[in-house]
Amino acid sequence: MGLDVHLEISRARPGRSLEEALRAAVVEGRLAPGTRLPATRALASDLGLSRTTVAAVFAQLTAEGWFTARVGAGTWVAERQAAARPGTVASVRRPGVRVDLRAGIPDTTGFPRREWLAAVRRAAGSPAADLGYPDPAGTPRLRAALAAYVARTRGVVVPPGGLVVGHGFGDLLLLACRALHDRGARRVAVEEFGLASHRALVASAGLEVVALRVDQDGAVVDVLDDEVDAVLLTPAHQFPTGVPLAPDRRRAVVAWAQRTGGTILEDDYDGEFRYDRRAVGALQSLDPGHVVYLGTASKALAPAVGLAWAAPPDDLLGDLLAQRELSGGQPSGLQQLALAAFLEDHAYDRNVRRLRAVYRARRALLEEVVAAELPGCEVGGLPAGLHGVLRLPAEAGVDAEEAITRAAAARGVLVETLSAFRAPGPADPASAIVVGYGGATPGQYERALVVLVESVRAVLTG
Ligand SMILES: Cc1ncc(COP(=O)(O)O)c(C=O)c1O
Incomplete structure (x- = not known):
């Protein structure tokens, strides 16, 4: 054999x-x-x-x-049908799945190949001095281009030490957690809804993860005290419930950090995508001395780019870079130069604008279809990001979520329950389906929504 x-x-x-x-x-x-x-x-x-x-x-x-x-x-x-996404691998492999409506998967079908190729060509033409070992914080050209981008689009106050470039959000989260642990941190509060892989990353740095309740105003930050050393938040668009962190909570969490010396880890994974108004700027701008801002190219460009960035408070920068050295290596210098060229050409902005139009239309269709076809259900959360939350009627029952995902999967459409994102522990049933609108190819999406509607109806009407 x-x-x-x-x-x-x-x-x-x-x-x-x-x-x-x-x-x-x-x-x-x-x-x-x-x-x-x-x-x-x-x-x-x-x-x-x-x-x-x-x-x-x-x-x-x-x-x-x-x-x-x-x-x-x-x-x-x-044989497998769907692309892997960290944290959910075990729940997704089902043969026959044709359309992937899981949250967090961006639309890569329109990846701007021509502009990316031009950027790669420019990167390859860089002076020989730029082709050596990259600066552990990231190549200066990319750090400068990103600094301009996050300041302009997300209101990030770029710290004097500048940004740090990483392989992805998870890479930088891990470095930050290890650095905090080395400085004596022991407990990190993490929103009760989120990716299990992120909770696992925090724990792998030796930190205790405590779940922070999330309600309609985002994470309930007023329970934070001096027993907690850091908090991981998705303030612009809570993942995956979709609510923003309310203004008074933004102020409250900053006040907590200032009072206790705590650190806020701001995960701004999809902050560029807001459809009803201009996006609210980064929380980091309220106090750059206590917030580690974290952004990624995975949603606005493509996960395969494999680059993310952090704006850490200056006093954390040295420890973060020490952890970078211990991690054994940084992202490819050529890839960083290509992203720098892509940003300098404003191709990144053009791609965000293009995707925003794609996602805005898909979000609107989800809302229309649910309003027309599923009385008693509604699409919760902000019109933002790459996913919506389909809330089921209160009388739907605790098993409805699971039954709907199973019914949809049996017809080739992959969606996840909101409960699948919840940290372990006692909690009320969530009764909602998370619907990602990035992963379906154009044309598939409409048909997938029909399947979803029929699956919800079949379960709700027994
Ligand atoms: C909540 C959240 N944060 C961050 C990320 C981005 O991580 P990465 O840069 O590793 O792709 C994701 C991607 O799924 C996400 O869902």
Whole structure:
């Protein structure tokens, strides 16, 4: 069979641990789609398990869609349909999924290839001195171009030490958390709704994560006290509930930071996209001495660009760069030069304007369809960003969320429940579906909304 994959099997729970190990091997890519699995008899004998145990595990993973089986022929790792997104991998792999309406996935179909190529060409023509090891904070040209961009578009007050460039939001969040931990921080408050991968990143820096309640005015920051050292917020457009942090809460969280010496980590992942008015500027401008502003090219350009930026308070800059050194490397210098050229040409602005029009129309369609077709439901949150929240009627019942996502998935449309983003712990049922409007290709979106409406109706009317 020739298949050599490391599988950690617990003797106490052999079936369960084999199932988890195989699922993890598929998620992590150690077992690639299309790989033929060994016969149950051979694997059972390799692992010292009974054949019945292995066959039951194969049947379970086949039923879940991880494996495909043909009677008498064998079992294979199933082909995947959707692109991976951090934090949600385990919940999404289902065969037959054709349209991806998960939150946070941008539309890359209109990626400005010609302008990006021109920027890459300019980067490759940079003087030899620019092609050496990049400055750990980022290449000066990109840092300057980004500083101008975030000051102009998001009102960020660029600190004297300038910006730090990273591989992505998660990279910079991790560096910031490690730097804070080294300075004695122990507890970080994180909005109760968010990506599990971000909570895990914070925890991996040795920090205790405490969940901060979110209501219609955003994170409930007035409960912060001096037991908390930092808070991670999405003030412009709470992810994923979609509400903005209310003005009095923006002031209150800054007052907390000033009173206690705490740090605010501002995740401005989609701040460029607001459709009903001009976007509210970054919270960071209220007090650049206590806020680490974090932006990313993933939503406004494409995740494949793989670049993000932080504007840290000056007294954190040195510690952040020390963590950059310890992390083993910084983003590619050539990629940074290309993004610098792209920004200098204002191609980045043009792309944001183009995407804003695309997303504005998709958001409007979601609102129209829900208003017309789903009485009792509404699209919550701001007209902003790349996703909306479809709130179900109060009487929908606790199982409706899950049932709707299952019904939609069965018809090839992938959406997630709001509850899927909630930190573990006791909480009221959320009863909402998060609908991303970036991941569908043009033409797919309208059909996917029809499927979603029919799925909601089918579940709500029993
Ligand atoms: C809440 C939130 N913050 C930040 C990001 C951006 O992260 P990255 O720069 O790693 O793509 C995302 C992307 O999904 C997000 O949903």
